Amino acid sequence: MSVIDCDYLPAQEPIQFPSELALLIVRKAAAMAEAFESKALDQMTMDASRALRDGIEPRQIIMRMGL
Known part of the structure; x- marks a missing residue:
């Protein structure tokens, strides 16, 4: 049950999610x-x-790249 009591919303049946x-x-x-x-990777x-090429040390x- 949620913090807010929502009796005014329609009850929803759980749906069966198709595996396909x-x-x-x-x-x-x-x-x-x-x-x-x-x-x-390319970027x-x-x-x-x-x-x-700009001369920055590896x-x-x-x-800088957080590697």
């Missing part, structure tokens, strides 16, 4: 995470390469 829908959601989320990881590599790059 759950599987599709998981697959889509995994694909999105993989795409994000790839983009993040971080470009940033580190640029910093090295230890400082590590600290």
Whole structure:
């Protein structure tokens, strides 16, 4: 029961979540995470390469990037 008594709201029956829908959601989320990881890796590599070209020490790059 919540802190606020909500007798005026209709009672909701728990729904049965279809396993096929759950599987599709998981697959889509995994694909999105993989795409994000790839983009993040590319961006971080470009940033580190640029910093090295600018003469920044590798230890400082590590600290700045929180590695």
